[in-house]
Amino acid sequence: MAAFEYTALEAGGRRRKGVLEADSVRQVRQLLRDQGLAPLAVEAASASRPGRSRANRASTSSFRRRLSGLDRVLVTRQLATLIGAGMPVEEALDAVAQQSEKQQAAALVMGIRSRVLEGRSLASALADFPNSFNALYRSTVAAGEQSGHLDQVLENLADYTERQFEAWRNVEMALLYPVVLLVLALGIVGALMVFVVPDMVRVLDNMGRELPAVTQFLIGASAFVQNWWWALLLAAAATALGAQRLLRLPALRMAWDRQKLNAPFFKRIVRASNAARYANTLSILNASGVPLVDAMGIASEVVANTWLRRRLQGATQRVQEGASLRAGLEEAGHFPPMLMHMVASGEASGELDAMLERVAAHQQAEVERIVGALVALFQPAMLLLMGGMVMFIVMAILLPILNMNQLV
Numbered sequence: 051m052a053a054f055e056y057t058a059l060e061a062g063g064r065r066r067k068g069v070l071e072a073d074s075v076r077q078v079r080q081l082l083r084d085q086g087l088a089p090l091a092v093e094a095a096s097a098s099r100p101g102r103s104r105a106n107r108a109s110t111s112s113f114r115r116r117l118s119g120l121d122r123v124l125v126t127r128q129l130a131t132l133i134g135a136g137m138p139v140e141e142a143l144d145a146v147a148q149q150s151e152k153q154q155a156a157a158l159v160m161g162i163r164s165r166v167l168e169g170r171s172l173a174s175a176l177a178d179f180p181n182s183f184n185a186l187y188r189s190t191v192a193a194g195e196q197s198g199h200l201d202q203v204l205e206n207l208a209d210y211t212e213r214q215f216e217a218w219r220n221v222e223m224a225l226l227y228p229v230v231l232l233v234l235a236l237g238i239v240g241a242l243m244v245f246v247v248p249d250m251v252r253v254l255d256n257m258g259r260e261l262p263a264v265t266q267f268l269i270g271a272s273a274f275v276q277n278w279w280w281a282l283l284l285a286a287a288a289t290a291l292g293a294q295r296l297l298r299l300p301a302l303r304m305a306w307d308r309q310k311l312n313a314p315f316f317k318r319i320v321r322a323s324n325a326a327r328y329a330n331t332l333s334i335l336n337a338s339g340v341p342l343v344d345a346m347g348i349a350s351e352v353v354a355n356t357w358l359r360r361r362l363q364g365a366t367q368r369v370q371e372g373a374s375l376r377a378g379l380e381e382a383g384h385f386p387p388m389l390m391h392m393v394a395s396g397e398a399s400g401e402l403d404a405m406l407e408r409v410a411a412h413q414q415a416e417v418e419r420i421v422g423a424l425v426a427l428f429q430p431a432m433l434l435l436m437g438g439m440v441m442f443i444v445m446a447i448l449l450p451i452l453n454m455n456q457l458v
Contacts (some may be wrong), residue, residue, distance in 0.1 A: 053160030054078045054094055055153065058087035065090075067153050069160045094161075117182035119215045121155045126211050130204035140166045158182060171195055185348050186331050194337040203338045210334045217326075217414050224421050228428045235436040240275065242443055247272040250447045261450055268446035300356075308357040311384050319420050324353050325385050326413035328362070333406035343370045346378075358384055368380075375402070386398075386413065 056078055057067050066087065072078045075092045076106035082089045112324035117125070125146055150156040158179060165175035173192035176183040181423035187207065194203025240433070247268060275282070297303050310320045331352050335345035346369060350362035376394045379385055389409050396405030 053164045054092050055091060055157045056082060056093075057091045058082050058089045061086055069147065069153070069157050071160065071164065091243075117155060117158060117179075117219070119211075121150075122182065123208070123211045123215050125150070125159060126204065127156065127208040128209045130201060133204060139172055154389065172200070181374060186335065186352055186353065189340055189344070189348050190334060190338045193335070193340045193404075197341075199339075206334055206337055210330065213411075213414075214330070217418070220418055221421055223261035224418070224425050228425055231432045235432060235439075236438065237440050239443075243272045243275045243439070244279070247443065247447070248276065262446075263445045264442075265450055268443060287358045291292060302353065304356050304360070307355045311357060313353065319353060321384055321386060322413045322420070324355050324358055325389050326410050326417060328353050329406045329410035329413065330387075333403045333410060336406065337403040342375065343425060360381070388412065412422065 053069055053071050054075065055067070055069050060066055070078050070081055072081060075094075078092045079089045090320060106398070128146045128149060129142055132145055133139060133381060135318060137145070140163055143159055143166065147156045147159040147163065150159065153252070162172070162175045162179065165178065166172060171192070173188050176188050176191060190203055190207050196198040239444040297306060311317055313320075328349050331349040332345055335348060336342065343366060346362070350366060352358050352364060353359045361382035361384065362379075365382040366412055368378040368381060374394075376390055376397065379393060380390060392405045392409040393402070395403035399405075
């Protein structure tokens, strides 16, 4: 049986959406009619696979969207709890789908359940949804299924996803206020230049006196913003789009990422964030029983910096040839010394996964501390900048009036 998402009309004309399991779209429509519902649309709640018809692939396009971070955390935690309680995987998936308040998440989980009912493993079913479950997630689940400790592995994975979600949410919340402040500052200055300054300019022009250079500059800037505001917006959008397109080119992206690893001050954020992600991923995979070389290959793919990712691929090759993990990471470079010492200690004591988890937590805390310090500096800087721009506008308007009073 497969899972299908439906949209139907109730007797009172109200729309209802949900998910049903059936063998075909026709059976879903019949089930809806038996419930007194008028089916409007029925779509398979699964990603497209080779061999399906074009119409069927088109009907599943809405389920290729990414599962949100919070939804993935909730699904993982609920699945770990239910399987840990002894519930079979297919029943646990059914319970998670019924528990979900979002139709998209419920449909995706039901799509996974339909594949498990076909006889596939959970990891294989998750592979059909790569936008929602990355290689780390799938490899960890596969290791848990092979070892027979899927419940414990899912618990570790749930803890990991929760830590990642909390870490990125803290960074996003720290950056929210500066971004809002910057937008408000630009909006206030733009409103002054478009609505306030022109009226004052007309008053100053009626004086018939030579205006100070500052006032003349303000008048020119105001006229330029009034006449060419659309060009400024287009230029800003074109610059952002062009930079995004250029960074998609592998060579330019590689060069840009290499510069970020060596840029003064910012290199601490880039190195710490990538080290935290790599160590955290390597920790969860190693604790789940994934071989070290395979775990290194997967962990290198989750590193955001492409230059560091290439270096880590070389480190993986060195470890595969017999070198220690510390030697491979030292050759890759760009990792904090603390990570190197913790890895060496973990290899010597046989507690590599625990050491990696500790150093990952430390590096993530370092990233949040640096970002917090930047935000704390950015807020007064933005207030000073906005105040300076407003003072410039006010002085440019008041200078001609003050000069006129002195002549009188």
